[in-house]
Amino acid sequence: MAERLANRLKERRAELGLTQAELAERVGVTRKTVNTVENGVFTPSATLALKLAQALGLNVEQLFWIER
């Protein structure tokens, strides 16, 4: 069965009133990276996932989960 890494990046970002560019700035990546992770086009490394979670004030497990 196919597995994919789902996330609630967009929802959390909206809750905090951040744009993709602002989140990218906080994490130290380009907006493109935030965009691809949000859309599920790109599966981030553990390092990037941790950075994103930290920037959004959540645990990695609260931000990402495996969807079957």
Add this chain to the structure above:
Amino acid sequence: MSGRSVSERADHLSRRRARILPVLAIIYITQQASYISMRTGTAVRTVDQVKISAWLVLSAVLLAALATKGFWFQPREVRSMIDDEVTRTNRADAMRFGFIFAMLTCIVVYFITMFEAVDGRDAVHIVMSDGLGAALIRWGWLERRAHKDG
């Protein structure tokens, strides 16, 4: 430009690269047409030598752009950010794609040599152009997809 943050600057340059890559690929592939038409002539003129040299220089520059972070004249922090995780992944994917395409071209060229002699220089030209061209197109497509919203 100077008022922009490093992230914004990197994003701007990355978008520009995504737009330019397909154009570069077209220019590069179009150059091959002039090389093929040149082969029908008997003598190699000076202008033809210049064209071949231009192809060689362009190939080297494109290979360097593919293999390195590119944007060599930008500040280090901007270059590092342009080459973030997604870009590195896209670049690696494009290079893998280009390698497979080059190998497939090798098989085709090898097959052709069973029926017709292929000059070593021509073989190198065809394999290199196909490999690099395919990698550029793939990279451009992946980068444009990454920039697309939604």
